[in-house]
Amino acid sequence: MAAVAPRAVLLVARLAPLIVLAGCTTSLFGEREASPEERTAYEQAVNQAEADPDLARLALERFLLQWPKGPLSDDAEFMLGEIAQRADDPAAALIHYRKVLTAYRFGDAVDHARLRIARIEFQRGDAARARAMLDDLRVSRLPEEAQPGAYRLLADTARDPVERLVELSALRGLVSPSQIPGVDVEIDDLLAELDDAALTALAGRLASRPLAARVQLWVAHRALQHGDPEAAAAALARAERMPLSPKDRPLLISLRQRLRVGEQGFGEIPSLPSFAELAERPPPSVAVEHGTIGVVLPLSGPFAR
Numbered sequence: 001m002a003a004v005a006p007r008a009v010l011l012v013a014r015l016a017p018l019i020v021l022a023g024c025t026t027s028l029f030g031e032r033e034a035s036p037e038e039r040t041a042y043e044q045a046v047n048q049a050e051a052d053p054d055l056a057r058l059a060l061e062r063f064l065l066q067w068p069k070g071p072l073s074d075d076a077e078f079m080l081g082e083i084a085q086r087a088d089d090p091a092a093a094l095i096h097y098r099k100v101l102t103a104y105r106f107g108d109a110v111d112h113a114r115l116r117i118a119r120i121e122f123q124r125g126d127a128a129r130a131r132a133m134l135d136d137l138r139v140s141r142l143p144e145e146a147q148p149g150a151y152r153l154l155a156d157t158a159r160d161p162v163e164r165l166v167e168l169s170a171l172r173g174l175v176s177p178s179q180i181p182g183v184d185v186e187i188d189d190l191l192a193e194l195d196d197a198a199l200t201a202l203a204g205r206l207a208s209r210p211l212a213a214r215v216q217l218w219v220a221h222r223a224l225q226h227g228d229p230e231a232a233a234a235a236l237a238r239a240e241r242m243p244l245s246p247k248d249r250p251l252l253i254s255l256r257q258r259l260r261v262g263e264q265g266f267g268e269i270p271s272l273p274s275f276a277e278l279a280e281r282p283p284p285s286v287a288v289e290h291g292t293i294g295v296v297l298p299l300s301g302p303f304a305r
Contacts, residue, residue, distance in 0.1 A: 034071040038063075042072045046079065053083045074100055074107030081116060090120045111141045115150055122157060131157035139170075148174045161190050162202045169211035184247060184300070187211065191218050192305060196226075213242035217251050221302055224255065229262050251301055 034042075045059035060076045060083075067073055081096030093116070100113035114137045122130035134157060139150045151171035158164035165187060172183045191214070194202065199219055206212040216239035223232035236255055244252060298304050 032071065038067055038070055038072055041066070042076060045076070049079065049083060053087060057083050074104035074109040077104060078109040078112055081113070085116065085120075090123075094120060108141070111138050112146075115142065115146070115153070118153060118157070122153060127157045131159065161194060162198055162205065165190050165194075165202055165211070165215075166205055169206060169209055173210040187214070188301065188304065191215070192302065194218075196222055208242055210243075213239045213244045214248045214251075216242065217248060217255060218302065220255050220259075221251075224258055224262070229259055232259055247300070 041059070041063050045056050045063055048056040048059060057080060060080050063076050064073060077096050077100050081093045081100070084090075084092035084096060097113040097117045097120075100107065100109050101117075104110070114133050118130040118133040118137070121127075121133065130153070134150075134154055137150065137154075139147050139154075142150055148171060151167050151174065155164050155167035155171060158167055168183060168187050168190070172180060172187070175183060191199070199215065199222065203212065203215045203219055206215055216235045220232040220235035220239065223229070223235060232255070236252065236259065239248075239252060
């Protein structure tokens with residue numbers, strides 16, 4: 001794909017933030033370089049896209065008639081889809097996006113087109129078709145600003161909770177700091193619903209990827225619930241070898257303390273008085289007592305529920 005003028009890229013970014021038109025002047029498959037005439041015609045069409053979409057559409061259609069297999073043809077076809085989508089015509093947009101996949105399958109607009117098709121299908125209520133389109137999506141080939149949206153759609157179309165958590169893990173690493181708490185709530189809710197087998201499967205899939213440490217903490221928490229301190233210690237050791245977020249560190253400390261208490265035991269517990277013995281005692285005087293009684297509750301993490 002040939003590089004285009006910065007002004008053209010700016011105008012296209014306004015029209016559709018996920019499109020990136022700047023790139024190499026020759027493709028990895030030995031495609032010829034775009035001629036000055038092609039670049040000029042394409043840039044003129046792109047420059048018209050925001051001010052006059054109809055005129056831009058006609059210019060792009062003429063461009064494709066003149067250079068149907070040129071280095072910029074996949075971009076021109078994709079832009080026609082963008083113009084149709086902006087005009088609230090998803091059926092026409094799908095025609096252009098799908099042509100990018102068939103006629104220009106080696107071009108660098110393919111992953112943009114896959115994402116656009118999947119989003120339209122998802123908006124139509126067909127999550128299965130959207131996910132099928134996303135299965136071949138190469139997120140790393142999308143521009144950075146498009147990757148969070150791609151992972152959001154991947155999470156929304158996930159086939160099971162484990163797959164959804166894998167996608168949310170990637171999403172969490174890309175969103176802005178202000179968005180992380182919302183993703184964390186979604187992650188924690190899903191983790192709380194997983195059974196032990198699914199939690200173990202998730203830990204295996206994440207390996208050392210983001211969120212892996214939190215999953216190991218949940219594995220340790222479940223192990224302590226089941227009375228298996230050895231498994232809990234092993235999971236905590238794995239978590240400590242992974243990057244921990246500020247949110248996860250207090251849970252690690254808490255689990256370490258629970259494990260230590262369990263290993264040390266509680267010692268001999270004195271016997272409690274019976275109700276009959278308490279009834280014989282004079283009641284305490286509270287006439288002059290005052291104060292506030294409160295309770296501290298966790299609002300996040302595994303005990304929030």
